[in-house]
Amino acid sequence: MRISQFPLHTLKETPADAEVISHQLMLRAGMIRKVAAGIYNWLPLGLRVLRKVEDIVREEMNRAGAIELLMPAVQPSELWQESGRWQQYGPELLRLRDRHQRDFCFGPTHEEVITDLVRREFSSYRQLPVNFYQIQTKFRDEIRPRFGVMRAREFLMKDAYSFHLDQESLEQTYQRMHQAYSRIFERCGLKFRAVRADSGAIGGALSHEFMVLADSGEDAIAFSDAGEYAANVELAEALAPSTPAPAAGEPMQLIDTPEAKTIKELVEQFGLPVERTVKTLVVTAADEAGGGLVALIVRGDHELNAIKAEKLPEVASPLRFAGEEEIRAAVGAGPGSLGPVNLPIPCIVDRSVSVLANFGAGANIDDKHYFGIHWERDVPLPKVADIRNVIAGDPSPDGVGTLQIARGIEVGHIFQLGEKYSSAMGATVLDEAGGSRVVTMGCYGIGVSRVVAAAIEQNYDERGICWPSPMAPFQIALLPMNMHKSERLREGAEALYGELVAAGFEVLFDDRKVRPGFMFADMELIGIPHRLVLAERALDAGTVEYRGRTDADSTEIARAELIGFLRERLAF
């Protein structure tokens, strides 16, 4: 491709409304332009990258035995009524009405449509299992779209849905999808991890997320430094330290702590180790548990995990923290002075708290704490549960190694759905014995447009994007130095361009009449992985200058060996 014939609209300055690096660089490189909040044009350069990802996804899905189809973006409300999600989904579902006043939505996902298709078309167990996929535009009316295409409202998604007679068959396909996803992200050249995940609102049992590792990621993942264990921090099980509680020593004392409202202040002022403090968080109790408030206690250096807490029968879902007034009314002391001793409301303690001894906590009297608390001796041990986030250094829940924490961007998610949609919508087949059986389902998503942004978050430097080769919009940038001044150089560049194209490389030939520095800056910004510079000097010497996007220096390659050299370099 000649740049003279390709709209390359790079920006020298960063648009003011871009927060994260991928958004900034995609705008500056001229890959995308905003049309409205969370809605983007993909310019030709960006589209080339998107198509690269799409092609890899399509190849690997096909290889894994999935069958491509295409479902409508606009879906009738009746199907969503059947699954119950017309009511449940909430304002994130973009609802539309046609000229006959019939309700529709712009599909945020396609379980209803695919289940409807399958119940009509499939009637025998002999036709199963089957796994359908599509690559299609979705719309989710996010409350707050942000970070460019990373969290857009309209986005490109690969979604797949599998149908099975039994759980065993579902598990086989689930495993194949797990492998296919791993291959996809490996082929994209991304560092990623598959982690156990919460199945969330979509429902179902087993679920894994595929996370591209990047410091800017919105999710935290926990993984074992020695074993296979990896899970979203939301889900990762937090064990209690295995050391047994020491025997009771000092008696419990009531201490004046007027200046210590926070754990940090308590630790600083009284020299108490933070691992022997606890914090008491007060949340709304579940109606089934009698309403009112319930206290959740975690160690001073730990954080409450809201998702785990919500799952407790005693705790209202969604989790809601009590205000200071409510706490005072129920406990008689303010939030900075709460603790398990003499606490007038129900209480649940984290596993790590249950094994503490000789620890400090608020006394439920303003400006006072108890130090030297021992369970059972000073206060009965309340209900114990896993309610905290794991932290680096915790033992791995599978007993192999210790946990590390990393940040990631969720680019894929696979679920074993079970019968949630098939039973609600009556998707059945006849089994061997002629009986009617509700099919069981899996679903598998990849945020194709998000993969593009995630790749940039993981691969950039101060000059711009550093595409992994398989995702790059072009593989090679061909930059002749001041070609307009030398007919000889023009001929040499044209010849080389022709040769590279004939050899099957995707070449971006900078035939603009611009200064060298301008060319370098543009090619580095848009992240072309391989750069060839052609100058008169080199022409005389019979060489071409090569430099990889992340190389420290360039190297001179003999013109005659160039194609072979590139073939080797670009093999992926």
Added chain:
RNA sequence: CGGGGUGUAGCUCAGCCUGGUAGAGCACCGCCUUCGGGAGGCGGGGGUCGUAGGUUCAAAUCCUGUCACCCCGACCA
């Protein structure tokens, strides 16, 4: 949806406080010089200052409404 902020040229922004009829840099067009790291000079095009109303002799500037966008919180590929 709650809290905070911003709307002035394609982009980044100044001007607003203290009303007097709109500017800079980059980008774009023309010419000349320059040419291995986002060049320089000269000339040029482009903005009813988000929008509606109000105050005023006069509004980008002050007031009110409204819309859009961005940032912080709960959701997700």
